[in-house]
Amino acid sequence: HRILLLPGDGIGPEVTAAARQCLEAVAAGFDLSFAFDEAPVGGAGIEACGEPLPAETLHRARTSDAVLLGAVGGPAWDAAPRRPEAGLLALRRGLGLFANLRPVKVFEGLEDLSPLKRDRVVGADLLIVRELTGGLYFGEKREGEYEAFDGCAYTREEVERIARVAFEAAGQRRGRVTSVDKANVLATSRLWRRTVEDHAQAWPEIALDHLYVDAAAMTLVTQPARFDVVLTENLFGDILSDEAAVIAGSIGLLGSASLGAGGPGVFEPVHGSAPDLAGRDIANPAGAIASAALLLRHGLGLPGPAQALDAALADTLRAGVRTLDLGGVTSCTRFAASVCERLD
Amino acid sequence: HRILLLPGDGIGPEVTAAARQCLEAVAAGFDLSFAFDEAPVGGAGIEACGEPLPAETLHRARTSDAVLLGAVGGPAWDAAPRRPEAGLLALRRGLGLFANLRPVKVFEGLEDLSPLKRDRVVGADLLIVRELTGGLYFGEKREGEYEAFDGCAYTREEVERIARVAFEAAGQRRGRVTSVDKANVLATSRLWRRTVEDHAQAWPEIALDHLYVDAAAMTLVTQPARFDVVLTENLFGDILSDEAAVIAGSIGLLGSASLGAGGPGVFEPVHGSAPDLAGRDIANPAGAIASAALLLRHGLGLPGPAQALDAALADTLRAGVRTLDLGGVTSCTRFAASVCERLD
Numbered sequence: 022h023r024i025l026l027l028p029g030d031g032i033g034p035e036v037t038a039a040a041r042q043c044l045e046a047v048a049a050g051f052d053l054s055f056a057f058d059e060a061p062v063g064g065a066g067i068e069a070c071g072e073p074l075p076a077e078t079l080h081r082a083r084t085s086d087a088v089l090l091g092a093v094g095g096p097a098w099d100a101a102p103r104r105p106e107a108g109l110l111a112l113r114r115g116l117g118l119f120a121n122l123r124p125v126k127v128f129e130g131l132e133d134l135s136p137l138k139r140d141r142v143v144g145a146d147l148l149i150v151r152e153l154t155g156g157l158y159f160g161e162k163r164e165g166e167y168e169a170f171d172g173c174a175y176t177r178e179e180v181e182r183i184a185r186v187a188f189e190a191a192g193q194r195r196g197r198v199t200s201v202d203k204a205n206v207l208a209t210s211r212l213w214r215r216t217v218e219d220h221a222q223a224w225p226e227i228a229l230d231h232l233y234v235d236a237a238a239m240t241l242v243t244q245p246a247r248f249d250v251v252l253t254e255n256l257f258g259d260i261l262s263d264e265a266a267v268i269a270g271s272i273g274l275l276g277s278a279s280l281g282a283g284g285p286g287v288f289e290p291v292h293g294s295a296p297d298l299a300g301r302d303i304a305n306p307a308g309a310i311a312s313a314a315l316l317l318r319h320g321l322g323l324p325g326p327a328q329a330l331d332a333a334l335a336d337t338l339r340a341g342v343r344t345l346d347l348g349g350v351t352s353c354t355r356f357a358a359s360v361c362e363r364l365d
Numbered sequence: 366h367r368i369l370l371l372p373g374d375g376i377g378p379e380v381t382a383a384a385r386q387c388l389e390a391v392a393a394g395f396d397l398s399f400a401f402d403e404a405p406v407g408g409a410g411i412e413a414c415g416e417p418l419p420a421e422t423l424h425r426a427r428t429s430d431a432v433l434l435g436a437v438g439g440p441a442w443d444a445a446p447r448r449p450e451a452g453l454l455a456l457r458r459g460l461g462l463f464a465n466l467r468p469v470k471v472f473e474g475l476e477d478l479s480p481l482k483r484d485r486v487v488g489a490d491l492l493i494v495r496e497l498t499g500g501l502y503f504g505e506k507r508e509g510e511y512e513a514f515d516g517c518a519y520t521r522e523e524v525e526r527i528a529r530v531a532f533e534a535a536g537q538r539r540g541r542v543t544s545v546d547k548a549n550v551l552a553t554s555r556l557w558r559r560t561v562e563d564h565a566q567a568w569p570e571i572a573l574d575h576l577y578v579d580a581a582a583m584t585l586v587t588q589p590a591r592f593d594v595v596l597t598e599n600l601f602g603d604i605l606s607d608e609a610a611v612i613a614g615s616i617g618l619l620g621s622a623s624l625g626a627g628g629p630g631v632f633e634p635v636h637g638s639a640p641d642l643a644g645r646d647i648a649n650p651a652g653a654i655a656s657a658a659l660l661l662r663h664g665l666g667l668p669g670p671a672q673a674l675d676a677a678l679a680d681t682l683r684a685g686v687r688t689l690d691l692g693g694v695t696s697c698t699r700f701a702a703s704v705c706e707r708l709d
C-alpha cells in the first residue's frame with residue numbers, strides 16, 4: 022500500500038509524523054507493508070514550487086493508494102497571491118473527492134471537556150456527510166472593487182451520489198439520515214430535498230428527516246444525541262461539522278475522510294494548522310491518528326487494523342494521556358508513542 | 366404612534382396579543398398613545414388573499430410607525446404554491462430592512478437552562494448584526510428538474526451600510542466588532558472583509574477582528590462571552606443567530622429588530638410558528654415581549670419605556686415565572702399579565 026503524506030503547514034508536519042508512526046505500528050502488528058512518500062501542499066507548496074498544489078503533488082496523490090494530509094495555511098501567506106487553502110480545494114477537485122465524512126463522538130473519559138452539559142453529550146455519536154466538490158465553493162466567482170458574486174449550483178447527480186454515501190453509512194450505523202438544507206429560501210436546497218427524498222425510496226429501512234440549516238445549527242448543540250448521519254451540502258457541512266466538533270470537547274480529536282469514486286481518498290484531521298503551536302511538540306495528534314484509522318478503513322479497506330488503531334487511540338485517551346489542548350502535559354510525540362505501545 | 370400587528374401563523378397570534386398587552390401597559394405607565402392596527406401575513410395572508418404578503422398588508426406596514434410580527438409558516442401550507450415564509454422575505458425587501466439585530470444574553474435566574482456549562486455562558490451578552498436584504502436570499506434563482514442555481518451578490522454599499530450599524534451598536538456596547546465571513550473561499554466574503562476593514566478606519570475606538578464562519582460556529586459555543594457585536598451576511602447570520610439563541614437557554618426568549626433606512630422597522634421573536642403549541646395558551650411570549658421592547662427603542666425612539674419593559678420582563682423571569690418551554694406551568698396570557706403587573 023502506497024501512502025502519500027502531505028504534511029502541509031504549521032502543526033501539520035508534527036501530527037502527520039505522529040500518525041505515520043501509528044500506521045507503522047499497525048503495519049508491524051498486522052503484517053502489512055506501507056510505503057510512505059511525501060510531497061508539499063498549501064504554504065509548503067507555495068514555498069517549494071510557487072503553487073499551493075504543485076502539479077507533481079497532484080500527480081503523486083493520483084498514483085497513491087491513499088493520502089494522509091496534515092493541515093494548510095498560516096499568517097505567513099496572508100499576503101501571498103495564492104492562498105494555501107486553494108491547494109486543499111484543488112486537491113479535492115483534482116481527485117474528485119465529493120464525499121467528506123466527519124465522525125463526531127465523545128471519547129470515554131473526556132465527557133467533561135465538552136462545553137456542553139454532560140447530560141446533553143452522553144450518547145452523542147454522529148457522522149456528518151458533507152458534499153465536497155459542489156455548491157458555492159466551486160461555482161462561478163467574480164470579484165470586483167465594488168461588487169462581488171459567487172454562484173451556487175447543484176445537479177441531481179451530485180446530490181444523488183452524496184445521498185448514496187449517507188444512506189449506506191446509515192445502514193451500517195443506527196439507520197437514520199437527517200438531511201440539512203435551506204429549502205424555504207434556496208433553489209439548490211429544494212433540488213437537494215427533492216432528490217434526497219426520491220433517493221430514500223430505495224432505502225425503506227432508513228429513517229429520513231429534514232432540518233433547515235438554522236434549526237440544525239441549534240439542535241446540534243441542544244440535542245446532539247438526536248443525530249445519526251447528517252447529510253448536507255458543501256458550505257453547510259463546513260459550518261456544521263466545525264460546530265459539531267465542539268461536542269467532542271476539542272477539535273483536536275477529530276479526523277475526516279474525503280472520498281471520490283474509486284480513486285485514492287484524502288484523510289486529514291479536522292483542526293487547522295495552528296501556527297502558534299507549531300514546532301513545539303505540543304500539538305494534539307489524535308485527530309491525525311483518527312484520520313489514519315479512517316484511511317485504513319475507507320482508503321485501504323482494512324477494517325481490522327482500523328479498529329485496532331481506533332481502539333488504541335480510545336484506550337490512550339481513556340488512560341488519561343492528554344496533550345495541552347485537553348488540559349494535559351503529554352507531548353505530541355509521546356502521545357503517539359502511547360498509542361503505538363497499545364498496538365503491540 | 367401607529368403600530369401594525371402582523372400576528373401570522375401558529376403561536377404568532379397568541380404571542381403578538383401578549384406583547385400588545387405589554388405595550389398597552391407601557392403606554393398607560395408613560396402616558397403614551399399607541400394606535401394598533403392588524404393585517405394578515407404568511408399562511409394567514411395566503412388564506413385571506415391568496416398571497417403570503419398581501420399588497421394591502423405591505424401598504425399598511427409602509428404607513429405605520431413600526432411593525433410587530435408574530436411568526437409565519439406551518440405544515441398546513443407545505444403543499445401550497447406560495448410559501449408563508451415568502452411573505453417574510455417580501456416584507457423585508459419591500460420595506461428595505463437591511464439590518465437585522467438579534468441580541469442574545471442570559472437572563473438572570475435562567476443560567477441553568479442553557480445546554481452549555483454555566484462557566485461558559487456566564488457573562489455572555491452579544492448582538493448579532495445580520496445583513497438582511499442581500500446575498501443568496503435575494504440573488505438570481507433557477508430551479509430545474511435536474512439542476513438548480515442560486516446566485517450570491519454583494520455590493521460595497523450594501524456591506525458598508527450594515528457595517529455602520531454594527532460599529533454604531535458596538536460604540537454603545539463594549540466596543541468590539543467580530544466580522545464573520547468565508548474569505549478563504551468566497552469572492553463576496555473577500556469584498557465583505559475589505560469593505561469592513563476600510564470602514565473600520567473611521568472607528569479607531571472600536572476593536573475589529575475577523576472569523577471564518579466555521580470557526581465562528583465553533584467559538585459561539587465554546588466561548589460565547591468572547592463576543593460583543595457579531596457582524597455578518599444574510600445566510601451566515603441566519604445560521605449563527607439560531608445557534609447563538611442556544612446560549613440563552615431557549616429560543617423562546619429572544620427578540621429581533623429588522624431596520625431599514627428611515628422607514629418603519631419590523632420587530633419579531635426569533636422563534637418560529639410552533640404549530641404544535643398553537644391555540645393552547647402555552648407559548649412563551651417572552652420573545653415577542655423582548656421584540657416589543659426593541660420596537661420601543663429602535664422603532665419609536667423611546668429608550669425609557671423600552672428599558673422599563675425590558676426590566677419588567679427580566680424581573681418576571683427572575684421571579685421564576687416560566688412557561689412550559691422553560692420547565693414552568695405559567696400560561697402565555699398569565700406570563701404577559703405578570704410582566705404588565707411589574708409595569709404598573
Ligand SMILES: CC(C)[C@H](C(=O)O)[C@@H](O)C(=O)O
Pocket residue numbers: 106109110259549550579
Ligand atoms: C480551509 C478551508 C478551505 C476548508 C473548507 O472550508 O472546506 C476547511 O474549513 C475544511 O472544512 O476543510
Ligand SMILES: CC(C)[C@H](C(=O)O)[C@@H](O)C(=O)O
Pocket residue numbers: 205206235450453454603
Ligand atoms: C423563515 C426564514 C425564511 C427566515 C430566514 O431564513 O431568514 C428565518 O429563519 C429567520 O431567521 O428569520
